[in-house]
Amino acid sequence: MIPVNQPLIAKNALKYVSDCIKTGWISSAGSYITKFEEAFAKFIGVKYAITTTNGTTALHLALATLGTGPGDEVIVPDHTMFACADAICYTGAKPVVVDVERDTWNIDVKKIERKITKHTKVIIPVHIYGHPVDMDPLISLAKKYKLAVVEDAAEAHGALYKGKMVGSFGKINCFSFYANKIVTTGEGGMVVTDDEKLATRARMLKDLAHSPKRRFLHEEIAFNYRLTNLQAALGLAQLEEVDKFIEKKLWMADLYNRLLSDIEGISLPPKKPWARNVYWMYSILIEPSFGISRDELMDKLKKKGIDTRTFFIPLHCQPALRKYHLGNERFPVSDEISRRGLYLPSGLAITKKQIEMVSYAIHEITRRRHRR
Numbered sequence: 290m291i292p293v294n295q296p297l298i299a300k301n302a303l304k305y306v307s308d309c310i311k312t313g314w315i316s317s318a319g320s321y322i323t324k325f326e327e328a329f330a331k332f333i334g335v336k337y338a339i340t341t342t343n344g345t346t347a348l349h350l351a352l353a354t355l356g357t358g359p360g361d362e363v364i365v366p367d368h369t370m371f372a373c374a375d376a377i378c379y380t381g382a383k384p385v386v387v388d389v390e391r392d393t394w395n396i397d398v399k400k401i402e403r404k405i406t407k408h409t410k411v412i413i414p415v416h417i418y419g420h421p422v423d424m425d426p427l428i429s430l431a432k433k434y435k436l437a438v439v440e441d442a443a444e445a446h447g448a449l450y451k452g453k454m455v456g457s458f459g460k461i462n463c464f465s466f467y468a469n470k471i472v473t474t475g476e477g478g479m480v481v482t483d484d485e486k487l488a489t490r491a492r493m494l495k496d497l498a499h500s501p502k503r504r505f506l507h508e509e510i511a512f513n514y515r516l517t518n519l520q521a522a523l524g525l526a527q528l529e530e531v532d533k534f535i536e537k538k539l540w541m542a543d544l545y546n547r548l549l550s551d552i553e554g555i556s557l558p559p560k561k562p563w564a565r566n567v568y569w570m571y572s573i574l575i576e577p578s579f580g581i582s583r584d585e586l587m588d589k590l591k592k593k594g595i596d597t598r599t600f601f602i603p604l605h606c607q608p609a610l611r612k613y614h615l616g617n618e619r620f621p622v623s624d625e626i627s628r629r630g631l632y633l634p635s636g637l638a639i640t641k642k643q644i645e646m647v648s649y650a651i652h653e654i655t656r657r658r659h660r661r
């Protein structure tokens with residue numbers, strides 16, 4: 290089976306992780322945490338980076354740090370990973386979903402304004418599948434209505450918007466380090482910000498909010514979202530090779546693009562002139578002219594030993610969000626891409642031969658289809 294993702298473990302990973310074990314620094318108190326946070330802040334070009342246990346808790350921590358709570362509304366794209374909705378709901382706020390653009394699959398900034406009410410507090414642009422959101426108009430809108438922006442860059446480490454790293458535009462922004470992410474710690478996350486007060490508050494909230502006056506005194510309810518030194522050691526090693534990993538993603542996408550571009554009915558991943566897409570996963574749409582559906586294609590690929598994944602299911606279709614009365618509102622683009630989209634094997638360990646095998650398999654399926 291060609292797996293949809295296989296991570297590439299960096300040269301120094303074993304050395305750094307062994308160091309934690311040999312020295313006994315296995316909890317969240319070790320020096321790799323600070324090293325990883327400082328190196329990540331430098332990589333993104335922000336002042337502060339704070340590790341968390343995963344991308345979901347990073348989103349929750351960012352929202353909680355901003356004081357998001359019951360009665361607030363948080364704007365989020367309809368096409369995203371469900372973790373965004375979970376994080377909003379943990380705070381007691383209401384997720385307000387906006388349809389996405391057909392050409393980037395990201396939140397449609399033109400459709401945000403009509404969703405802003407006096408309760409809106411935050412906008413979460415999600416850089417989906419590694420392609421940046423069009424941040425300039427989104428930031429202007431947020432400024433106009435005095436809303437905070439929390440970027441969800443879980444899938445977009447190293448993606449550039451007009452030459453600047455995503456994760457450096459919002460007030461406090463989030464990353465995931467799950468095993469299929471460009472920088473991984475197995476499970477892990479990070480919030481980043483330029484604001485010293487927010488950084489201090491996030492640090493306090495992620496660690497049970499010990500009172501600055503006295504340890505073990507707690508004036509408010511908080512969380513234990515501490516990453517371990519072991520995970521940070523792995524993260525630091527991975528981060529040392531991040532440029533190489535991004536290059537590999539660009540190479541992978543370029544090769545797939547070349548091998549698939551002549552097949553009718555496949556829309557290749559987005560690439561706006563102002564963007565560096567880092568192709569978290571190589572994602573495509575199966576259009577009607579392809580002849581068979583996305584699901585049929587996935588089935589046929591599975592029979593050939595090739596693993597794939599569908600795009601996310603839109604938030605407005607999620608039973609868990611039923612109580613937010615999304616009612617009769619329509620999200621045509623999100624519905625369509627969720628029905629047509631899939632991603633192909635594209636983890637960092639993928640080989641040229643595997644990409645050729647996947648592409649050849651799709652060509653073969655289309656040839657058979659034309660003979661039918």
Ligand SMILES: Cc1ncc(COP(=O)(O)O)c(C=O)c1O
Nearest residue numbers: 343344345370372443465466467
């Ligand atoms: C866009 C997006 N946001 C948030 C998350 C949550 O991250 P985690 O799985 O680390 O909790 C993910 C996870 O893949 C994601 O893709």
